[in-house]
Amino acid sequence: MPILQTLGLEKRFGGIVAVHDVSLSIEQGARHALIGPNGAGKTTVINLLTGVLRPTAGSILLAGQDITALRPHQRVRLGMARTFQINQLFLDLTPLETVGLAVSERLGLGSDWWRLVGSKSAVTDEIVEILERFRLADVMQERTAILPYGKQRLLEIALAFACRPKLLLLDEPAAGVPDAERQELLATIDELPADVTVLLIEHDMDLVFSFADRISVLVNGGLLLDGAPEDVARDPRVKAVYLGEELDA
Amino acid sequence: MAAAANEVSSYLARRARWSPLEIAFWVFAFATIWLFPGKYLIMKDAAILALFALSLDLILGYAGIISLGQAAFFGLAGYFSGIVAQHGLINEPVVSLICAALVAAALGFVTSFLVLRGSDLTRLMVTMGVALMLGELANRFSNITGGADGLQGIDIGPVLGLFRFDMYGHNGYIYCLIVLFLCFLVARRIVYSPFGLSLRSLKGNPLRASAIGIPVNRRLIAIYTVSAGFAGMAGALLTQTTSFCSLDVFSFERSADLLLVLIIGGTGYLYGGLIGAVIYKFLQDWIASLTPQYWQFWIGFVLVVIVLIGRERIEQWTAALRATIYRFGKQLLTRPAAVGDAARKGN
Amino acid sequence: MLTILFDGIAYGMLLFVLACGLSVTLGLMNFINLAHGAFAMAGGYCTVILVNRLGVPFALGLPIAFLATAALGGLLERTLYVHVYARNHLDQVLFTIGLVFMSVAAVDYVMGSSQQFVIIPEALQGQFNVFGVGMSKYRLLIILICGLLTIALQLLIAKTRFGSRLRAAVDDRRVARGLGINVGAVFGITFAFGSGLAGLGGALGAEILGLDPTFPLKYLIYFLIVVTVGGTTSITGPFLASILLGIADVAGKYYMPKLGAFVIYTIMIVVLIWRPQGLFARSAAR
Secondary structure, three states, X not given: OOXXXXXXXXXXXXXXXXXXXXXXXXXXXXXXXXXXXXXXXXXXXXXXXXXXOOOOEEEEEEXXXXXXXXXXXXXXXXXXEXXXXXXXXXXXXXXXXXXXXXXXXXXXXXXXXXXXXXXXXXXXXXHHHHHHHOOOHHHOOOOHHHOOHHHHHHHHHHHHHOOOOOEEEEEXXXXXXXXXXXXXXXXXXXXXXXXXXXXXXXXXHHHHHHHOOEEEEEEOOEEEEEEOHHHHHHOHHHHHHOOOXXXXX | OHHHHHHHHHHHHHHHOOXXXXXXXXXXXXXXXXXXHHHHHHHHHHHHHHHHHXXXXXXXOOOOOOOOOOHHHHHHHHHHXXXXXXXXXXXOHHHHHHHHHHHHHHHHHHHHHHHHOOOHHHHXXXXXXXXXXXXXXXXXXXXXXXXXXXXXXXXXXXXXXXXXXXXXXXXHHHHHHHXXXXXXXXXXXXXXXXXXXXXXXXXXXXXXXXXXXXXXXXXXXXHHHHHHHHHHHHHHHHHHHHOOEOHHHHOHHHHHHHHHHHHHHOOOOOHHHHHHHHHHHHHHHHHXXXXXXXXXXXXXXXXXXXXHHOHHHHHHHHHHHHHHHHHHHHXXXXXXXXXXXXXXXXX | XXXXXXXXXXXXXXXXXXXXXXXHHHHHHOOOOOOHHHHHHHHHHHHHHHXXXXXXXXXXXXXXXXXXXXXXXXXXXXXXXXXXXOOOHHHHHHHHHHHHHHHHHHHHHHHOOOOEOOOOOHHHOOEEEEOOEEEEHHHHHHHHHHHHHHHHHHHHHHHOHHHHHHHHHHHOXXXXXXXXXXXXXXXXXXXXXXXXXXXXXXXXXXXXXXXXXXXXXXXXXXXHHHHHHHOOOOOHHHHHHHHHHHHHHHXXXXXXXXXXXXXXXXXXXXXXXXXXXXXXXOOOXX
């Protein structure tokens, strides 16, 4: 059973059709990329998947369950988490607190007002594991606001990962990351566990082609093509859409 | 890995531990019972105001809800306490306090959905409107509330059947101080808990908070209800210790002055309301002795000046002040010899 | 009953003139000015001094109140308000509350705390009796003046260059600046004008609403309700909201003396639940 299915997903804003007839099917454990020129509707698709926007038509199935009517925080509980194109972090909290927050919430401790944060060893162990996986252990007690951008981007992903999602949606994770910090980021994304399905939105074609085992191409709100990287790279329509961009096979 | 986990848990434990400065604060607070015997009445007022400010800090400093209507809960519980005492239903203060707090919390729960949606202006409006509405209700039903004359003939029994309120305010002050301390303990637990952490996150970035699975609305409703309960307790304390309750418990000035208290003391670290309340009370007392009728002018002036200077700058000054006191205090309490050394080195 | 309708309309139009400045300020600069009522109070007291103490004719007292309050508004805007525009809403609220407290206390000191009445000229006292409906002459004047003002405002905003600059700045401040519109000047003029209108409203309304130093605080909630229900994106929104609230308030107080005052609060809560951005707002608010 595919971990994610969308059936005829459509979103209109007044007279404008942002997304139409998008039908995706993503298998468990897949590394799926969604590409397309600017304005194609990629972020709209993510917002529809996560529940920030309600579709005007179509449905979304997560592990076979219809989640179309669910609110964002409910979808997170069912195993879908996302990162944002522009960092959406808690600037006054430290990475430790940020990850600790997500872990506590997931373990159902979020409404506990009596115990201390991190009083359970299950929580602290997991915090450490996530901070180390995302190479944040050395900055874990600094305020997020003063972290370098690359570290913030790693925290952005770590925060979504701390929700232990079945499906992780990464919205342009490499965007704006300076060259010196890209390697760390790319390596971290590469090392994500195999049982977490990843849907990646990216412009960076190096990352897309090295990471993805399947690519969907979104143009003007509609799916142009959905296939293996080699096929997408060779397809003349895709080349035309990107107007002269080099696509390495 | 085990070492790192230990570091994490010890860091989290450390940050929630009572700092020497905090302990000193409360030791001093309770010491005032013996240190300033002539000032019970004003200190009691400060304690009540501190609890009231604490309630606002919980929603404003930690959850980011601007409210101009905490007086609604203050007044509702105040009248409740007074009316049940007047009719001889509940004369014992502690029982009355708990019931009044529950009533106020219920109102908080019921009106919480009004502050969930909408902008800052909507929240201001709604909270202000609810408080004014209750004030109007109290005015209309003067047969129950005594109207503009206030509730008369309130007979408050001794606390726990043992400690009667006296004319000098001695027992009243101790009572209020203990209630303040207990509520503070609860607030402190909340703030360092996962729940409190989630509040700070949804104040900073509600979008991301819901994107990691936090039910934002439910948390806001919860803290708003708790805050209403605390505000209600403050109102009940006032009625109980003064045996009087009148329409001004619902006044806009009361809610507005509360904001001033928090601005003076700072928000988001729990002690802001307490420190601000003490400073405000003494400031008010001093100004009122100079210009009894027009002290409101100077309060307004202080507000304008504080905003023009900028709260961030003031917070920076108070944070720097706190840091220096803490550093000095830490030296005094952990390494007595070092202070002597520093003095000898001519520091 | 028609008298009540008539009175309600008069009351509503008065509310509109008083509150529209606040609505425009909020919509234009996203600035919550809780001290707006203080300008109304200033206009009222100005007229009291001019007409009662200095013998200036009523017809002259009104425009002078407008101009004086507009000048006061413009002055305060340039010297004080301008420093607080960029601040968050809490700071704006605190700042303007501080100003209200100061103005209330100052007026109390200078003029005393008792209610003041403007001496209305003979010609405006009493009622007309039109088809059995009693219409107070004074209220008729209010409807006339406020009605003309509303039409003038609408024309100003819709037909003049300044109006289009104002609308552009309300819609999107940054883009307006990019088009070369001096947003700061637009706001200064608008703020002064809005304050002047409030002053005029205060002068006109002294007779109906009661004028004493607590005026800004007493009527603050009414102005805010008008702005919330009417939205901040148009003139017609607050206008319709004011009429609705005016009629509802007068009718409520007449038919249900005990609970009449709550009609306004109930409307506010219902509207805020149903449409947080206001009944008549055009699009999603800020």
